[in-house]
Amino acid sequence: MDPSKLDRRNFLKKSSLATLFGLSGATEIKAAPLPLRPEPDGSVSREPVNCALIGFGQWGREIAATMARLPEANLVAVCDDYDVMLRRVQREVPDATTHTDYREVLDNPDIQAVLIATPTHLHRDIAQAALEAGKNVYCEAPMASTVEDAKAIAQAARAASDQIFQVGQLYRSNPQHRSVFQFIRSGALGRPTMARAQWHAKQSWRRASPSRERERSLNWRLDPDVSLGLIGEEGLHQLDVAFWILDALPVAVTGFGQIMLWNDGRQLPDTIQAVFEFPNGVHLLYDATLASSFDAAYELYFGSDSTVIFRENGKAWMFKEVDAPMLGWEVYARKDKFYKETGIALLANATKLDAQNQDPTADDPNVESPLWYALKDFMDNHAFGPYPPAADYQRGFEAVVVAVKAHEAITQNKKVAFDAAWFSLD
Amino acid sequence: MTTVRLALEAMATRFELVVQGDDEVSLRAAGEEALAEITRLEVQLSFYRPSSEISRINAQAARGPVPVEPRLFRLLQTAQHLHKITQGAFDLTLAPLMRCWGFTGGTGTLPDPDALAEARQRTGMHLVSLDDAARTVAFARPGVLLDLGAIGKGYAIEEAALILAEAGVTRAFLHGGTSTMHAMGTPVEQPTWSVAVPKAPPLSCAATDENVLAVVDLKDEALSVSAVWGKAFVADGKTYGHVLDPRSGHPAQGALLAAVAGPSATVCDALSTALLVLGLDAADLFASFEDTLRAVIVCTHDETDTLDILQHRMPVHQV
Numbered sequence: 001m002d003p004s005k006l007d008r009r010n011f012l013k014k015s016s017l018a019t020l021f022g023l024s025g026a027t028e029i030k031a032a033p034l035p036l037r038p039e040p041d042g043s044v045s046r047e048p049v050n051c052a053l054i055g056f057g058q059w060g061r062e063i064a065a066t067m068a069r070l071p072e073a074n075l076v077a078v079c080d081d082y083d084v085m086l087r088r089v090q091r092e093v094p095d096a097t098t099h100t101d102y103r104e105v106l107d108n109p110d111i112q113a114v115l116i117a118t119p120t121h122l123h124r125d126i127a128q129a130a131l132e133a134g135k136n137v138y139c140e141a142p143m144a145s146t147v148e149d150a151k152a153i154a155q156a157a158r159a160a161s162d163q164i165f166q167v168g169q170l171y172r173s174n175p176q177h178r179s180v181f182q183f184i185r186s187g188a189l190g191r192p193t194m195a196r197a198q199w200h201a202k203q204s205w206r207r208a209s210p211s212r213e214r215e216r217s218l219n220w221r222l223d224p225d226v227s228l229g230l231i232g233e234e235g236l237h238q239l240d241v242a243f244w245i246l247d248a249l250p251v252a253v254t255g256f257g258q259i260m261l262w263n264d265g266r267q268l269p270d271t272i273q274a275v276f277e278f279p280n281g282v283h284l285l286y287d288a289t290l291a292s293s294f295d296a297a298y299e300l301y302f303g304s305d306s307t308v309i310f311r312e313n314g315k316a317w318m319f320k321e322v323d324a325p326m327l328g329w330e331v332y333a334r335k336d337k338f339y340k341e342t343g344i345a346l347l348a349n350a351t352k353l354d355a356q357n358q359d360p361t362a363d364d365p366n367v368e369s370p371l372w373y374a375l376k377d378f379m380d381n382h383a384f385g386p387y388p389p390a391a392d393y394q395r396g397f398e399a400v401v402v403a404v405k406a407h408e409a410i411t412q413n414k415k416v417a418f419d420a421a422w423f424s425l426d
Numbered sequence: 427m428t429t430v431r432l433a434l435e436a437m438a439t440r441f442e443l444v445v446q447g448d449d450e451v452s453l454r455a456a457g458e459e460a461l462a463e464i465t466r467l468e469v470q471l472s473f474y475r476p477s478s479e480i481s482r483i484n485a486q487a488a489r490g491p492v493p494v495e496p497r498l499f500r501l502l503q504t505a506q507h508l509h510k511i512t513q514g515a516f517d518l519t520l521a522p523l524m525r526c527w528g529f530t531g532g533t534g535t536l537p538d539p540d541a542l543a544e545a546r547q548r549t550g551m552h553l554v555s556l557d558d559a560a561r562t563v564a565f566a567r568p569g570v571l572l573d574l575g576a577i578g579k580g581y582a583i584e585e586a587a588l589i590l591a592e593a594g595v596t597r598a599f600l601h602g603g604t605s606t607m608h609a610m611g612t613p614v615e616q617p618t619w620s621v622a623v624p625k626a627p628p629l630s631c632a633a634t635d636e637n638v639l640a641v642v643d644l645k646d647e648a649l650s651v652s653a654v655w656g657k658a659f660v661a662d663g664k665t666y667g668h669v670l671d672p673r674s675g676h677p678a679q680g681a682l683l684a685a686v687a688g689p690s691a692t693v694c695d696a697l698s699t700a701l702l703v704l705g706l707d708a709a710d711l712f713a714s715f716e717d718t719l720r721a722v723i724v725c726t727h728d729e730t731d732t733l734d735i736l737q738h739r740m741p742v743h744q745v
Contacts, residue, residue, distance in 0.1 A: 058462075065470075068495060084592045094496050203462075206455035210594030215452065264451045367477060 036383055048074040049136075049382045052105035053096075054126055055118035056085040057218075059140060063117055064093050066371045072379040077105045082214060102126055106133040112382065113164070116140055119217075120233070121226040124149040131156045136164035136386075138378050141240075142232045142403055143167050143396035147422070150400035154425050157393035164381045166389040167396030169240045170374035173389075176314030176367075177241065179348035183318075184245055189303025190324060195242055195284040197299040199234045204262050205270075205290050222266050224411075229257075229268045230288040231410060232403040238299050239276070239406075240391075240399050241310065242284050245301060249398055250276040250284075252417045255409030261291035272410045276402075309343070314370060317343030398423050427614045430454050434461040436468045437579055439603035445590070446597040446614050456593035460586040460600070467582045470498065473521065473573045483563055484571050487554075491562035499561050501574075501581055501692065502554075508577075508696045509551040512711060516700035517672035521571040522548045527677070529668055534659035536666075546675045579606045580650060580695025587691070605651050606698075608691045609644035618643035623685050623722075627655045640685070640722060640742040648691035652698035653683040671703045681705035681725045682733070687740065688719040697721070712738040 037045050049072060053060055056078055067073045078089045079099040086098045105111050106129055113136040116126050120142050130137045137157070144150040157165035171177045207218035221227050228236075243249055253276050257269030271289040278284065299310045305324035310316050319341050320330070334345040368376075377389060401422050409416045427446060430453040434441045441464055445453045472478040479495060486492050494502065508516045522545040524530050526537040537545075548569040555564050574581070579602040587608045590598050599619050601607035609619035623640045642649055657668045671678040684701035686694045697719075701708050705725050712721065720740040727734050735742055 065495065068493070087592075092496055203458050204451070204454050206451060207459065208452045208456035208593035208595075369477075 046072055046383050048072055049113050049379050050074050050076050050111050051113045051115060052077040052079065052102075052108070052111045053115045053117060054079045054102045054105070055116065055140075056080040056089055057117065057119075060085075060117035061088070061092065062371060063115055063375070064089075064096075066369065066375055068093075069368070069372060070375055070379060072383070073375065077108070077111065079105060082209075082218075084209070103129070106130055106135065112136060113138065113378070119220040119226070120228065121145040121149075121220065124153055127153045128156050131160045131163060131165070134163065136378075136382065138166050138168065138375070139396070140168040141170075141391075141396065141399065142228060142236050143393070143400050145226055145228050145232065145400075145404075147401055147404050150397045151425060154393040154397040158425065162386060164378065164386045164389065165393050166374070166378045166381070167391045167393065167399075168374065169237060169391040169395055169399060170370045171237060171241050171314070172244065172391040172395065173374040173377040174314045174370045175348045175373060176316060176346075177244075177310070180308060180310070180314075180316045180346050181245060183346065184301065184308060188306055188318065188327070189301060189308065190305025190321075192246065192280070192282050192301060192303050194282060194302045195246070195300060196302070197235075197238045197242065197284065197286050197297075198295065199230070199238065199288040199297045200293055200295060201290055202293040203290055204264070206264075222268055224267045227268060228403050228407045229410065230270075230272050230290070231255075231274060231286070231406045232400075234297075235274075235286060235288055235406070236399050236403050238297070239284075239286070239402060240395065241299055242276070243395075243398065243402075246278055246280075246282060246284075248278045248280065249423055250402060250418055251279055252277040252415060253402070253406045253409045254415040255406060255411070256413055257410040260289070269410065274406050274410055276406070308346070313367070314348075316346040318346055319343050394425070397425060428453070429614075430457060432457040432461055434464060436464050437472070437582065437602065439579060441583075441600065441602045443586075444599045445595050447595060452593075453595065456590055456595045457598075459593060460589040463586050463589050464582045467578070467585060470495065471574050471578050471581075473571075473575065480572055480574060487563050487565040488568040488570060491557060491560060491564040494561055494563050496561065497585075499556070499563070501577070502556055502563060502572075503558075504692060505574075505577055505696065506551060506554070506556060508693065508700070511714065512697070512700040512704065514551075514673045515671070515703040516576070516696050517549065517551050518572050518574060518576070519549045519551060519553065519570055520670055520672055521573040522569065523670055523672075523675055524573075527666075527670065529670070534666060534668065536661045542675060549672065549675070576699040577692060577696045579603070580648070580691040580693070583608045583648070583695075584691040605653075606648070606691055606695045607644075607650070608648040610646060612645050618645045620644070621649055623651055623683075627653075639683070639724065640740060642685070642687055642720075642740065644687065647687055647689060648694045649685065649687045650691065650694035650698040651683065651685045652702045654681070654702070669699070669702050678703045678705065681723055683724040684708075684721065685740065686719065686721045688716075693719075706734060706736055709736060712736075 039045050051073055053064055053075060064075060067075045075093060075096050077097045077099060078093055079102040080086055081100050089098050099105060114130040115138040116123055117140045123139055123144050127137055127139050143153055205221055209215040209218055221233055253274055256273040258271045259269055260271045262270045270291055274286045276284040301308045306318050306320045308316060308318050330344050336343050336345055381389060405416045428450045429446050430450055432443045443457050445457050447453045470479045473480055475481060483492050505518050526542050526545040528535040553566040553570045583600055583602055583606055586600060587610055596611045597613060598610040612618055621642045622638045624637050625639045654667045658665050666677040669678045681702045684698045686697040688694050701721060701723050708723055715738060720738060722737040722740040722742055725734045
């Protein structure tokens with residue numbers, strides 16, 4: 001056992017082994033520095049978390065750029081097996097070392113956390129290896145592309161109880177979503193009746209490379225053998241919010257999929273629709289397309305007293321029914337008109353904006369991106385934890401189970417009923 | 427050989443991209459990645475979004491050094507260098523002056539002299555300091571505002587072109603609002619991409635020979651055109667254009683149009699704005715231009731109704 005890998009927490013746990021080492025005259029066991037330090041002026045400073053990023057594709061770049069705005073995070077290494085991406089790392093994260101083999105960062109004892117942003121079907125091996133190497137792990141969502149892989153990752157995370165495992169279902173960390181969640185929990189919708197969500201874009205979803213072979217691997221999203229398509233790669237985040245808001249997992253899903261625009265030889269649909277049934281009768285209508293960008297992405301929760309909509313970055317509005325009870329505060333709230341509907345803006349920090357005399361109709365300058373809040377939660381866990389994150393391995397596993405079955409329903413145009421046992425990790 | 431055309435709305439501009447090659451599917455994919463980069467940069471650089479990196483810098487840099495994303499830092503260093511070589515005609519800190527003159531979202535008004543003086547205290551690149559080792563930016567006093575409007579399009583186009591090249595594209599033409607553009611390689615079976623610089627706003631005149639000021643041939647080169655195009659307001663019998671001269675704090679006089687071609691869309695975008703400010707005084711600047719830069723400036727002659735044309739390795743048609 002390598003003494004340098006023992007930090008204070010583990011030292012206390014493995015004290016019997018430590019005694020054995022002491023008796024045998026083995027190397028002195030050093031405690032790793034505590035993440036929080038009291039400063040002479042009375043403040044508390046934090047040791048930044050040394051992190052490695054594995055995968056510098058579209059989302060990996062976002063993670064790296066976001067980490068630059070988190071002083072608690074120190075991105076020291078980036079791995080990618082594509083040299084073009086590593087050149088981008090050198091331009092955009094010049095202080096980080098670059099690697100083509102992720103095992104190098106797992107072997108580095110100075111790296112405490114690993115962020116996995118590779119193609120989905122490659123998460124499993126890396127996540128398991130990272131947990132085995134004693135690293136804390138932030139694994140992007142979908143956590144995996146098969147139920148079997150997701151189960152393996154979740155079980156490994158569960159077993160590594162001293163280590164942090166957070167899945168990239170980032171809205172669970174978003175203050176806006178949390179605020180609206182509490183609001184809905186307090187009964188603001190009245191009786192929830194239905195939900196609808198969409199993700200629209202006009203893009204082919206393809207990537208290009210001068211190398212034919214690399215182009216094939218870059219286009220894993222369109223590979224029917226490994227990809228969960230639009231419902232997995234985009235819809236999963238919105239579905240996860242629905243499971244949270246509705247406090248339930250679906251009991252059935254019916255799917256439809258078409259290729260409406262991108263007739264470029266692909267097999268996976270570019271336009272999908274899915275209907276999810278929940279135990280209390282609520283149905284969620286979901287659609288996603290790569291053929292039209294109209295109205296981008298949103299989630300609507302209909303209720304007998306009001307309807308709530310979430311738009312990008314967690315912006316939310318409530319549309320009250322005319323006969324719904326008055327809440328009182330709505331008289332002072334900002335209202336925005338959308339054609340014939342008047343939405344009451346739901347702002348997580350409305351009182352703070354007011355106190356700072358800031359214009360509530362403008363974009364809140366204090367608001368960060370959803371990814372920032374998710375990464376902040378991950379870093380905070382290092383200083384104050386380990387505690388189970390809001391987006392933990394169980395949430396990651398459940399989301400994959402739903403995505404896999406929904407993708408099946410969509411590509412085969414059929415209805416799939418969920419067996420509750422599928423969501424169990426045992 | 428096939429041609430794919432894509433478009434994007436960003437930075438209050440319509441970007442258009444033409445790519446040529448063998449594989450239509452691949453070309454489109456590369457084009458989408460390039461345009462996605464422009465969207466990404468808009469989020470980072472926008473002066474109008476409170477959550478952009480530039481807005482954060484504007485809010486915090488007067489209180490202390492603010493860390494800057496590496497590529498943006500290099501862009502700010504480039505802007506500082508361009509400010510020096512144009513003798514101050516190119517300046518990213520003009521926003522307070524623009525507001526004073528009513529140019530942001532308005533047609534313009536004569537500013538109150540006190541307000542103008544106050545705004546001038548807050549403008550000037552000398553108030554911006556960049557720490558190369560720490561990669562931070564700091565402002566010498568509160569109220570300084572960085573606005574990358576005069577260089578942002580060129581920078582976005584240059585970064586997008588890099589993405590195209592990495593994806594294997596060799597023939598492409600990318601422009602933002604027809605005023606800043608980059609030409610990669612050549613079009614199929616032609617020696618260069620050709621751009622006509624018109625004498626009047628493009629949508630208001632027919633694309634005939636007599637409306638063409640110059641034809642610029644581009645191959646692996648960028649071009650940026652800045653023009654007054656009649657945007658002006660009249661006060662006390664005097665006409666004021668919308669292009670501010672950072673050195674005087676007043677709208678620049680004289681130059682109608684300036685075009686710069688060179689290897690970097692970022693530099694061309696910035697220089698075309700600077701040349702519009704400098705007018706005929708740019709002759710000195712031309713002397714220090716590298717061989718790779720070409721330019722033309724069109725000014726109204728002081729007394730007569732004719733045009734003065736100053737050109738540097740960029741031939742023009744009869745006017």
